[in-house]
Amino acid sequence: MKEIDNLIAVSRKYGADSRFVIAGGGNTSYKDTTHLWVKASGHALATIDEEGFAVMDRARLDAMATKTYPADAAEREAQVKEDLSDANLTRGRRPSVETSLHNCMNFSYVVHLHPTLVNGLMCSVTAEKRCAELFPDALYVAYTDPGYTLFKKVYDAIGQWKAQRGSEPQVIFLQNHGIFVAADTVAEIDAIYEDVMTKLEALVAPLPEGETPVCDCVSEVLPAIRQILSRGGRGLKTLQVTKNALVDEFLANPKGVLTPFSPDGIVYCKSEYIVVDGENKAAEAEEKIEAYVTRRGHTPKVLLIKGIGLVAVGDNAKNARVITEVFLDAMKVAFYARSFGGEHGMEPAWIDFIDNWEVENYRRTVGAGGARGTRLPARRRPNRSTRWPETIAPSS
Ligand SMILES: [Zn+2]
Structure with a gap:
């Protein structure tokens, strides 16, 4: 399938670039109306192939957004894991807890990464303010505990955004975490990342470089x-x-x-x-x-x-x-x-x-x-x- 080839190509491209992926972080997906292909745990983006993606039933994922889960974090996450597993059509390929976030962005491709430069902004004291100035078309989400709580917060924020602006955000910045970029073509994903990185690069001081001597001790x-x-x-x-x-x-x-x-x-x-x-x-x-x-x-x-x-x-x-x-x-x-x-x-x-x-x-x-x-x-x-x-x- 051409779309899956595109997904593999975009995953490998960002996965192999250390500006975007550190220690195997981040995940990618493609969706049509009924199914979601999302990176499974244990696969590196840089070398991923079709077997590296779990195929999910989107109707079941959608149902998770409105279901009531237990308040206790451990119980809730255990149930969420069960439901994710029930939505998984590829047993043995384990989808990440970020799967629901991929599903709720209404665009064909989603590339979620923790780029160092992006986190320079996201882990700063002015994250929210500067984000609004630099990226007025992006949704900023304040830090939330990972797992279902984060998904629910993003899901609700997208709903609000839609009600106010009549469109859906293609870029979501997560405080102390990273970025989600969504688009209907891989070319557009690239263009968005290019824009984000160019803007941030222009604002930061260059990193100190070079090895320095080590104590004889x-x-x-x-x-x-x-x-x-x-x-x-x-x-x-x-x-x-x-x-x-x-x-x-x-x-x-x-x-x-x-x-x-x-x-x-x-x-x-x-x-x-x-x-x-x-x-x-x-x-x-x-x-x-x-x-x-x-x-x-x-x-x-x-x-x-x-x-x-x-x-x-x-x-x-x-x-x-x-x-x-x-x-x-x-x-x-x-x-x-x-x-x-x-x-x-x-x-x-x-x-x-x-x-x-x-x-x-x-x-x-x-x-x-x-x-x-x-x-x-x-x-x-x-x-x-x-x-x-x-x-x-x-x-x-
Ligand atoms: Zn993440």
């Missing part, structure tokens, strides 16, 4: 920290160190990146990070890591160590790479947000919801034998990585 400090992180049955960790001009910006003043910016950021990096800025780095790291583990029940994913850089703590080399990528993206978002009055991280209640959601999902997944959860905390895998010196190649 790294060869002592890092193995010590790795040993602390891996002890007591915590599993052998892989550390990845990044030191460059951007990282240096936030080593000098970490405040701007100590609060997560989006739910995805929390899924990969957790919601709390460790800063080590004293002289005796290993001792300070030990004290802070142990206090962190006692408080939170898991090891930290991100350490910012003065003189050494951003240290991502992964369960294996691949995991450490993803954490690095996601946290560097948060640094870029924080940097861009300065051009929009300063950063606006997630608020404590928003963070709590995600933290609890993860725990809840994990608990339920364990209870169900591991078959159903969507937002698993990184699972402990048998460690396949090599020893420390080979796995900390600094990256930019």
Whole structure:
């Protein structure tokens, strides 16, 4: 089908471009009057093919918009998941919770992404105001807990928009999250993204660039920290160190990146990070890591160590790479947000919801034998990585 080929092409195009997609975030869809093809979980946009899309019954998805669900978040999301599963005509391909958002935008193609530049604006203190000035034809939606609550809020906002303007929005900006772009042709999707990116690029200061020197102490400090992180049955960790001009910006003043910016950021990096800025780095790291583990029940994913850089703590080399990528993206978002009055991280209640959601999902997944959860905390895998010196190649 020509339309599905278009969908695959547009998905791959944005998926392969790091300005638009970080760590496999975002999803795409095509719809006709009866069916919706939406990216299934576990597929990367960059390499997706037809099997990467779940085919959904739109009549059943439509019914979800007006159904009354339980007030309790866990019960509600469980029922929503059931209903999504009932609407799914391709068993085994799992549609994301953002599927309903795709369904309710009344255009053939929808490309939902979390581009760094867009989030520079969406995670800034002036997000709503600047969005209205820059993109008067776009719908802005203030942050809402992900899942059905967010869908319902967007659905109602589209209804209001339609009543007031007689048309439907093609661009939806979501605070501390990203953007939805919808159109009847892929060419129009491209034109809209081009316009959004061009406008934002013109307003932000360029990112600091280039690698910067790492403290000689790294060869002592890092193995010590790795040993602390891996002890007591915590599993052998892989550390990845990044030191460059951007990282240096936030080593000098970490405040701007100590609060997560989006739910995805929390899924990969957790919601709390460790800063080590004293002289005796290993001792300070030990004290802070142990206090962190006692408080939170898991090891930290991100350490910012003065003189050494951003240290991502992964369960294996691949995991450490993803954490690095996601946290560097948060640094870029924080940097861009300065051009929009300063950063606006997630608020404590928003963070709590995600933290609890993860725990809840994990608990339920364990209870169900591991078959159903969507937002698993990184699972402990048998460690396949090599020893420390080979796995900390600094990256930019
Ligand atoms: Zn999203």
